[in-house]
Amino acid sequence: MMIDALPLSVTLPLIGAFAVTVSPGHARGPGLLAALLTAASALSVTAAVWSDGVLRADLGGWGVPLGIALEADGLSAAFLAMANVVALAISVYAGGYFKQESARHFWPLWLLLWSALNGLFLATDLFNLYVTLELLGLSAAALGALTGTREAVAANLRYLLVGLLGSMSYLLGVALVYAAYGVLDIGLVAEAIEPGPIAWTAMALMIGGLILKAALFPMHFWLPPAHANAPAPVSAALSALVVKAAFYLALRLWLDVFAPVLNEAAANLLGTLGAAAVVWGSWRALRAERLKLLAAYSTVAQMGYLFIAFPLLVATPPGLARDNLLAAVVLLALTHGLAKAGLFLAAGMVQKTAGHDRIDDLGGAAQALPAATFAIGLAGVALIGLPPSGTFLAKWMMLEQAMILGLWWWLVVMMIGTLLAAAYIFRVLSRAFNREPTPYRFVNDARTELPALLLGLIATFGLGIAAQPLWVLLEQGAFG
Amino acid sequence: MTGQVLYSQLFYGGSGIILVLLGLWSFLVHAPLLRKLIAINLMGAGVFHMLVAIAYRGIDTSPDPVPHALVLTGIVVAVSATALALAFGKRLDQDDD
């Protein structure tokens, strides 16, 4: 008897999806069980990578290039752990959030999305990645429309179409790679690739498709309405995980496939778009009238920070400095995932209790929902990048590296983004606290408030004070 | 690989690229959902056509089965996406009435 946690992390949610599809009336129990088992399996992958190094599974026993392999190195293990912690929190929250009718639609789609996420983080085959991207895109759009309002349906239809266009561009790149190099496994493609028009075109097509899906400015237009109008747990998943998965894949291709053909111009282009996203997204977040719209625009800005890393990574020679920079970017992505999920879950609580999420009318939310407000505060600390959050450490290291490289303009952009983030977070908090404090109870509905609170706590304290383990994890095959 | 096969791969692959471009143009300039879906499906057909072209190895040689399997997967994914998008469109139409 032998159990391989790599395929298990992808297959368990599929089996769970079957169970909840077949018995829609009792979806919550099996759904939560599948969520628990999936998260346990995925976290065991991370733990195994941590202790034993890179894990690999040849599915079907054929081995590459004929078969498909799954692989977990430090980078995928880190994203996998974050995604599964967040997804588990979202599942617990959703167990209390969705009522009968929407629960029967939520659970199977949610487990399929989860399967796609785990599959994407573990995949090593370029075409298999296309299938996971489509599974992710279709289930995400369907979940986003679950509120059933016209805005939600229209916004998520647009999201679906943009996602399809992105996947098509990615697939065209894959076809070109297969035509030129005759293999699909990432490792084998990386060995075969050499600088030239083929590699550049394939890179432009694949990473171009992914930045559509990652909502990098100016391709962000679809994100705010889609994320702001989805049900709160879905918004959390979309903002914290789904766009992050597209970024992860772009980073993975950049580091592992296209490393030999990288040039500064492409990196600077991505960095410039990222800088524009930081400024524009933060500004729109500051001007947003609704809490969930604010959170969605903040995602646009935070994705921008991640792309600023590309020019820094290209400019830094391999060595300790580059490893630290890479770890900082991953830390930023993970912290943002946790914090943004916490923020959306808490916002969902506010919306459900108050009946709206207009920021100007939030007065007294702190009194009615102390735990949710506290979670917003914690998530805010991590989004702004105040100590002791992981964002603080990550931004600090990126700023330091930018200074060393003399690339001061990235530094200016990151400072502006931080100031604007502080402004939009404090705008929310000042509204929430504008009444005399007479809190009744700190926690009102444990099932929905605790997940938000826990995510906020991990983002601010867990990944900030205890960031060192991330470096150990990334030692496993992610540092070059 | 003989010159004839190479020529066929280039010829059919090239027409696949033209299909992708036609689909992309139509996707960018047409607003109605159904037109966008036809456009996306045309783009997909173009990419699949490229893959079928590079799988071709001559009229009397077995073709490369790997791209064929990829295309079959792609066709099913495309019809899934089309059906879902049309259901979105139908829902929007119902809301309008």
Next chain:
Amino acid sequence: MIRPLEHIIIPLGLIAVGGLLGWSFFLAVTGEAGERLAAVALARVPDSGVSNPVTSVLLNFRAYDTLLELAVLLAALLGIWSLGAAAPGFQPAASVLDGMVNGFVPLLILSAGYMLWVGAYAPGGAFQAGALLGSAGVMLALAGHRNAGLPSEGRLRLLVALGVFVFAMTGLLLMVVGDGFLTYPPSLAKWLILLIETAATLSIGATLAAAYLGGRPAARPTTGETA
């Protein structure tokens, strides 16, 4: 009328993109790629349990792709169901058409079974067979059958998710007994592939027919049209 964006700027951009694409594709095809995976794949076909190379790749070498593909199909249908109920059926067709459909549908189902079986050694397989089943459903829907010949919701749910379940469970069981995920023992490969393909065919057929209805099935079928 010439609209500059639609008729000049976008086409010019696309021509540039097309030039780059064409150039890269030319270099890729005329480069050193040669055989690509053709020789490797064709050499292993005899070990795969089926002799149709495409089925070998789909159900054995790259079976994991196909598993996720069935999940995509399921996700699309669940998404369609979450968006609303199916529109009321078409007007019942004239009796001539009805008779034609009644004759044609069993034929489609039979050919689906045939297609599934020959997929092991000739063109065909689960997807083509599933598509035939799906078109039988579409035909029934066009002839006015409310549920496209599909069973009641409970059984339909089982049917559409069956492919993913059988596929995933087969993979997991093989892993548990020590062969590895989706690694078929050579002696059983043929039968395991047939088992998975049968479940997949039913799921694909039911999913495509249900997708054509465009919404979740009526809660209680008012007429006894369950197949």
Next chain:
Amino acid sequence: MNALLTLFDLLLTLTLLGLAVVTVTSRELRRAVILFIAFGLLLALVWARLRAPDLALAEAAIGAGLSGALMLAAARRASGRKTSTGEDSDAKDAP
């Protein structure tokens, strides 16, 4: 024989591309869908020529057949809506 095959290739591809062009430029939605189905069927024929009979079957049944049936139903709904809501929506769609 090669010359004949080349001529056949040329003819098939030109018809295929021609169908694609008229599909995307067609003014009427329903017509575009029908042209798209014809395009899919011809594509299946081309794939049969390229020794991909599995794909030819799948494309004819799924790519052209089922996608086409789905789109036709949507086009019929759209034209039904157009006639029921009067001239306004007609004007919106007109070129």
